[in-house]
Amino acid sequence: MALKLRNTMSRSMETFEPLEPGRVLVYGCGPTVYDHAHIGNFRAFLFYDLVHRYLEWSGYEVRFVVNLTDVDDRTIRGAVAEGVGIAEHTGRFAELFLADSGALGIRPVDAYPRATEYVDRMVEFITRLLDSGHAYVAEDGAVYYSIARFAEYGRLKGIDLSTLRAGARVAQDEYEKEDARDFALWKAATDEDERAGAAWDAPWGRGRPGWHLECSVMSTTELADTIDLHLGGEDLVFPHHENEIAQSEAATGEPFVHYWLHVKHLLVDGRKMSKSLGNFFTVRELVDQGFDPASIRHQLISAQYRKELNFTLEGLEASKNAIQRLVDFESRLDALSTDAEAARTDLPTLADDLLEEFRVAMDDDFNSADALAALFTFVNRVNGALDGRPTVRAGDRDAALGALGSVDAVLGLLEVARASRAIGDELAAHVEERIRARAEAKRQRDFAAADAIRDELAEQGIVLEDGPDGTRWKVVR
RNA sequence: GGCGCCGUAGCCAAGCUGGUAAGGCAGAGGACUGCAAAUCCUCGAUCCCCGGUUCGAGUCCGGGCGGCGCCUCCA
Helix, strand or coil, X not given: CCCEEEECCCCEEEECCCCECCEEEEEECCCECCCCCXXXXXXXXXXXXXXXXXXXXXXXXXXXXXXXXCCCHHHHHHHHHHCCCHHHHHHHHHHHHHHHHHHCCCCCCCECCEHHHHHHHHHHHHHHHHHCCXXXXXXXXXXXXXHHHCCCCCCCCCCCHHXXXXXXXXXXXXXXXXXXXXXXXXXXXXXHHHHHCCCEXXXXXXXXXXXXXXXXXXXXXXCCCCEEEEEEEHHHHHHHHHHHHHHHHHHHCCCCEEEEEEEXXXXXXXXXXXXXXXXXXXXXXXXXXCCCHHHHHHHHCCCCCCCCEEECHHHXXXXXXXXXXXXXXXXXXXXXXXXXXXXXXCHHHHHHHHHHHHHHHHHECCCHHHHHHHHHHHHHHHHHHHCCCCEECHHXXXXXXXXXXXXXXXXXXXXXXXXXXXXXHHHHHHHXXXXXXXXHHHHCCCXXXXXXXXXXXXXXXXXXXXXXXXXXXXXXX
C-alpha cells in the first residue's frame, strides 16, 4: 500500500514516490502577514500540518518549509498607514500567525523564510532570467517575465494560452509589458515603497520583488531545485503557481515540483467568507468566544482537503462534543486498572484495525474525514469491549492507548484538547477538596448538598462522574 | 466566457477498480445511577431528477435541475 495523491498538474491520482527514498521535501505557500490570518487560511495550514505529520508518521524524513510573505501591496499599505516600517508591521502579524498556529496544534516547520530576507537571492535569480532571455527590463524600471519564452506556460491550470483574452485585465499602468500576460519579477520603487522601507537596489534599478518570485527563490534555496510537494490554496493555481513554475524551470533548467496539492477554499455559512457578509472569523476571535482550539481543528479537518467544507458555529458545536467524546475515551483508558490475570480482550486486535484503517484513509489522498471515522469506530468498539470491565491486562490497555496516541500524533486532536484543558494545581486541589466534601454529604445522604457542590463545580467547567470506585472529575469546555 | 467542485438520514460527512450505505453531532426509547455524568443496547436514508449500460448503480455513461469555488498580489 502506498500514499496516493491528487496531483493538480496531472489532474489525477498518482502514487507518491519521493525523489530520494525515505526523504521528502515540501513547500507550502504561507500567509501574507498584513493582518490576522482567518480560519479559511487555517484550513489550508491545518492541511499542511496533516501532510507534515502524516509523512513523518509514515516513516519519511521530512523537510518542510512555509514562507511568510512580508512584502507586497498590502503589507506596504499597512505599514504606511500605521506609519511604521514594513518589518515592524509584518513582524507583529507573523507572530500572531505563529501563535494561532500553535494554538491549533500546527507543528512548527523547519523554516519560515520571509521574502524580505531573500532579496539578494531574488536579485540573483532575476539576473539569471535576464541573462537567459526569459525576462526583460521595461521602460518603467520593472522586470517582467516573458511567458512567450516558456512553452509549458498554462499547463498546471490546464489553460490554453491562445484562449486567454489578452489585454482583458491589463491595468493601465502596465502598458510597458511586451505581452499583457507577462508578470512582474521586480517592480520599480514607489514613494510609498520607500516610506515603508520596502525598496532595494538592483542592477536594473531600485525596487522590490514581485510576489511570485519569492516562492521560487525560497523553495530552491531552502529545499532544492526540484522538490516533492508544493502545497497551496486553490486560488494559487493560477497565476501564482503557474508563474513559479515558469520562473523556476527557466532559471534552473530542472523540473520545479513533482506533486502539486491544492486545498479547496473554506465556506462559512454556505458562502465565501468576507468581512462584508459578517462571516469572517479568526482563530483568536473564536477562542475568545470560548471555543476550544481542538474543536476548531476538528471542524477544519472534518472534510477531506479537496472537498467543500462549510464552517458554521453549529458545526463547531458538534466538533466540541466530538472532541469531548475523545477526551472521555482517553481518560477511560488511562483509568483502567490492570491485572495480569484479567481475561483477554479484543483491544489488541481493535488497535491493529484502527492503525490499518487509519493508514488506508490517509493514504487515500489524505482523507481526514475517513481517518476520523476510523478513529471513532475504534472508540465505539473499545468502549463496547470495555463495558462492565474495569480491569484488563496491561498489554491490552497499552495496545489501545498506543494506537490512539499514534493516530493522534497525526490528527493532533487530543494533543490540543489536553493543552486547552490543563488547569493549575491550586484549582485541582480545590476540586479535590470539594469532591471530598461532597462524598461526606453523600454519605449522610444529603443529596441536596452533594448536588449543590456538583453544580458549583460545573459552573467552573468541572464535571464530576461518580463511579464504583469513587468520583472522577474532568475539565469540560 | 474559461477551468473545476458538489448535491448521501434533522445537521456535518465517508463510500476505492459497481453487488442494496462508514463515522460525528442532534433526537427517541431502554440499561446503569440517589439524581446526574460517562458508557452500552435499540431506533433513522425513495443516496437531487430523468434516461441508458448491467444480472445488479449512490458508485459508470448521457441529459436536466440546483448550489458553490477559482480565474483579481485572497489559503
